[in-house]
Amino acid sequence: MRRHYLLFASLSLLLSLLVTAWQEERRAKPVALTPTLTGRVEYCLTCHSDLPQVSNSHPVKTFGCVLCHGGEPLALDANLAHSTMRGGKNPSDFSVVQASCGGADCHSGTAESNRNHIQRATTSIQATYAGAIAHIRYAFSDQLDQKAKMGIFAIQVPWSTSGITELAAFDPTMEKSPFVQAFGQKCLTCHLSAQPAQTGGRYDHFTGCSACHTPTQSADLSSADTKTATQIHMLTTAIPYTQCDICHNRGNYDLRSITFQPRTDLPADRLHDYYQPIAQFTICEWKLECVDCHTRTEAMGDGNLYGTKKEIQYIKCKTCHGTLTELPRTRTLSDPNDLVFRMADLNPVIDLKLGDTILFTEKGEALWNIRALPDGTYEMFSKANGGRFVFRPVKGSGCTQDPSKQDSGSCHLCHSVQR
Amino acid sequence: MPPSFFHHLHPPTIPARQARLGYTLAAGGLAVFLSLLLLVTGLLEMFYYIPSPDHAAASIQTLTFLVPYGGLVRNLHYWSAQLLVVVSIVHLLRVILTGAYASPRRFNYLLGMGLLVLVILLDFTGYVLRWDEGIRWALVTGTNLVKSIPLVGNVLYAILVGGSLPGAATLIRFYGWHIFGLTLMAGILLGWHIFRLRRDGGIALPPPALRPDHTRITRFELVRREIFAMLLATVILLLLSTFASAPLAAPISAANPVSESARAPWFFLWVQQMLKLGSPFLWGVVVPLAVLVIYSLIPYIFPKPIKADLGRWFPKSSRFAQGVALCILLAIFTLTIMALLPSY
Numbered sequence: 159m160r161r162h163y164l165l166f167a168s169l170s171l172l173l174s175l176l177v178t179a180w181q182e183e184r185r186a187k188p189v190a191l192t193p194t195l196t197g198r199v200e201y202c203l204t205c206h207s208d209l210p211q212v213s214n215s216h217p218v219k220t221f222g223c224v225l226c227h228g229g230e231p232l233a234l235d236a237n238l239a240h241s242t243m244r245g246g247k248n249p250s251d252f253s254v255v256q257a258s259c260g261g262a263d264c265h266s267g268t269a270e271s272n273r274n275h276i277q278r279a280t281t282s283i284q285a286t287y288a289g290a291i292a293h294i295r296y297a298f299s300d301q302l303d304q305k306a307k308m309g310i311f312a313i314q315v316p317w318s319t320s321g322i323t324e325l326a327a328f329d330p331t332m333e334k335s336p337f338v339q340a341f342g343q344k345c346l347t348c349h350l351s352a353q354p355a356q357t358g359g360r361y362d363h364f365t366g367c368s369a370c371h372t373p374t375q376s377a378d379l380s381s382a383d384t385k386t387a388t389q390i391h392m393l394t395t396a397i398p399y400t401q402c403d404i405c406h407n408r409g410n411y412d413l414r415s416i417t418f419q420p421r422t423d424l425p426a427d428r429l430h431d432y433y434q435p436i437a438q439f440t441i442c443e444w445k446l447e448c449v450d451c452h453t454r455t456e457a458m459g460d461g462n463l464y465g466t467k468k469e470i471q472y473i474k475c476k477t478c479h480g481t482l483t484e485l486p487r488t489r490t491l492s493d494p495n496d497l498v499f500r501m502a503d504l505n506p507v508i509d510l511k512l513g514d515t516i517l518f519t520e521k522g523e524a525l526w527n528i529r530a531l532p533d534g535t536y537e538m539f540s541k542a543n544g545g546r547f548v549f550r551p552v553k554g555s556g557c558t559q560d561p562s563k564q565d566s567g568s569c570h571l572c573h574s575v576q577r
Numbered sequence: 578m579p580p581s582f583f584h585h586l587h588p589p590t591i592p593a594r595q596a597r598l599g600y601t602l603a604a605g606g607l608a609v610f611l612s613l614l615l616l617v618t619g620l621l622e623m624f625y626y627i628p629s630p631d632h633a634a635a636s637i638q639t640l641t642f643l644v645p646y647g648g649l650v651r652n653l654h655y656w657s658a659q660l661l662v663v664v665s666i667v668h669l670l671r672v673i674l675t676g677a678y679a680s681p682r683r684f685n686y687l688l689g690m691g692l693l694v695l696v697i698l699l700d701f702t703g704y705v706l707r708w709d710e711g712i713r714w715a716l717v718t719g720t721n722l723v724k725s726i727p728l729v730g731n732v733l734y735a736i737l738v739g740g741s742l743p744g745a746a747t748l749i750r751f752y753g754w755h756i757f758g759l760t761l762m763a764g765i766l767l768g769w770h771i772f773r774l775r776r777d778g779g780i781a782l783p784p785p786a787l788r789p790d791h792t793r794i795t796r797f798e799l800v801r802r803e804i805f806a807m808l809l810a811t812v813i814l815l816l817l818s819t820f821a822s823a824p825l826a827a828p829i830s831a832a833n834p835v836s837e838s839a840r841a842p843w844f845f846l847w848v849q850q851m852l853k854l855g856s857p858f859l860w861g862v863v864v865p866l867a868v869l870v871i872y873s874l875i876p877y878i879f880p881k882p883i884k885a886d887l888g889r890w891f892p893k894s895s896r897f898a899q900g901v902a903l904c905i906l907l908a909i910f911t912l913t914i915m916a917l918l919p920s921y
Contacts, residue, residue, distance in 0.1 A: 162799060164804065164805055164808070165804050167804075167808035167812070168808060170808065170809070170812045171811055171812050173810050173812075174812045174815040174816055174819075175810075175815065176648060177815075177816070177819060178815050178818070178819045181819045181820075182645070182646060188642065188643050192597055230638065230827055230828075232635055232638035232639055232642060232643065233638050233642055233825075234642035234643075234821070235642070237826070238638075238825055238826070238827065241827045242830075261873055300609040356773070369782070441912065468586070473754075
């Protein structure tokens with residue numbers, strides 16, 4: 159064998175060793191994090207150091223990433239690391255929410271500890287869609303009354319006090335009416351346990367808890383740009399109306415073709431653009447955020463099964479303004495462990511103190527962002543942006559409304575904004 | 578230059594025709610080299626690998642991603658193992674297609690067949706040690722095949738798996754077989770194989786009187802050629818290991834169903850394909866064993882190649898054996914391709 163063969167082979171080996179060492183040097187240096195809650199090291203931050211902390215109440219040093227998202231904590235290969243993530247980009251999707259967000263100390267504790275959010279949210283009409291299903295089946299004669307019988311998934315709540323203790327799973331293929339079948343195919347993309355109409359980008363966040371608690375402020379919903387998606391790594395209770403508007407967006411139903419034409423724009427001018435032309439409304443509806451009036455049980459349910467929105471929505475004008483004969487209900491804060499302090503801490507738009515008097519509803523829910531002032535007025539801080547509003551009670555005003563007629567239509571006869 | 582220890586492992590001189598690359602394909606030598614590399618990289622892996630179901634996959638992830646050059650060591654072990662299967666089969670084919678199995682090398686041929694079986698078993702047990710979703714199908718299917726053997730199947734299964742289902746006992750048994758049992762047997766057989774190679778007169782050639790040329794090379798030249806082959810093999814292994822990572826998947830989770838798209842390791846794809854035909858015992862046990870037996874009996878049942886034909890490819894006197902071996906190999910190859918194509 160000629161000597162230069164060996165020389166050539168040796169040089170090749172040297173070169174490949176250099177290539178190997180170069181590749182090894184190019185590898186990302188592992189960034190370790192051992193979250194205090196798990197005590198198990200994870201290396202997600204090697205790649206995801208640019209991600210903003212999801213919320214102040216979920217500090218990354220305490221929770222890490224894997225506790226909520228799943229995934230392979232040790233893998234530095236993106237495909238492998240992400241292969242076991244719960245719910246893909248949305249660990250709060252209701253198919254996995256129990257594993258991601260649940261736990262007695264987290265969001266599936268007892269009602270008494272106010273930690274039963276998952277039970278409430280998954281039984282709410284936003285998740286079961288029971289009302290829409292009942293009404294469409296009734297409209298096309300697949301059921302003879304408007305009582306909710308079916309939900310997106312079968313569910314039993316034996317202790318439900320609403321009169322509905324179970325819902326069967328809605329199976330469009332078993333329906334007689336072709337319209338109801340079409341409804342099943344086309345219209346089941348807008349509830350919290352849905353398969354969203356599209357995937358990628360922000361659509362990945364439109365189910366489960368994140369549908370509301372991960373606000374997407376700006377427009378382009380069709381963006382599949384992952385960079386944009388990472389910017390909404392956020393959980394908050396400061397939910398702007400624009401987030402509610404993504405689903406409750408005043409689009410148009412067409413019962414002949416069973417289609418829904420959603421609004422594609424996010425109305426910038428709420429007064430002129432937001433409501434249907436014939437709508438009657440007043441300043442509360444366009445100056446405040448949806449969540450300023452619609453409380454947590456209205457939006458997320460109270461643990462019972464319901465058939466319509468009306469059965470769970472109970473906030474009226476009088477909840478905050480009272481009537482001619484009654485002031486709104488109030489409570490003076492005397493317990494430092496009161497839930498309201500936790501709520502105000504999560505979303506610090508108001509500096510609540512012991513001794514403050516706040517409003518609460520007829521069902522006992524605290525309106526923790528509304529405080530009674532010494533001069534008999536009330537101040538409200540908007541949950542989404544902290545804006546301050548001062549308002550008066552009806553009692554003592556010139557209002558002549560019959561105290562027994564307190565639906566919004568009655569109030570809007572006088573209190574209506576003109577566009 | 579006095580001969581070194583490594584030179585002394587070789588005969589002082591050998592006929593030049595025994596060391597022609599076009600004849601030997603360097604397959605036997607490369608198999609020895611790959612075995613040594615597997616031993617070294619395997620020993621290094623043992624410092625990190627934890628043979629328990631809860632930790633196995635995670636410990637491999639640690640080795641692969643977090644230990645400096647750990648991924649390289651694992652990839653070298655993986656690629657050496659895959660290449661060893663290939664090189665062993667090439668070596669076997671070379672022996673069959675040149676008629677080199679003829680007496681007095683019949684027994685060494687059997688030792689070689691034993692080594693091939695051990696290489697495949699070592700590869701399979703090593704594959705199972707990953708203990709991730711990627712190996713689950715093959716583990717469940719492979720061990721269930723053992724169960725399908727009449728009379729002794731259940732006993733064999735219990736011995737192999739250590740319970741009614743694959744679990745911690747299975748992993749530690751596969752680990753024991755991989756790092757100790759099979760490795761020890763392979764080491765002994767390899768030593769024996771090389772001893773018999775020397776005892777049987779080296780690589781097969783016609784008797785001196787029938788040889789066309791009588792040139793010889795020294796062991797210095799032989800060692801130089803071996804080093805050349807080893808260097809090139811190392812270059813290929815390094816490049817493969819740097820740019821193509823050994824497979825990894827998420828740890829086995831009982832909550833997951835066994836994936837339907839899962840595949841056997843590539844060298845068992847032909848068996849996987851046959852299993853679609855029906856009886857697991859027939860297609861998964863009897864037929865593969867029959868293939869092994871036929872290959873093993875080639876030196877004993879087929880017409881013997883004449884001595885003058887040795888040292889050449891495709892000698893006429895052993896065409897029948899060559900045909901049988903190639904037909905079986907073609908069938909295995911076709912079944913493997915079919916297993917890779919989704920439509921079959």
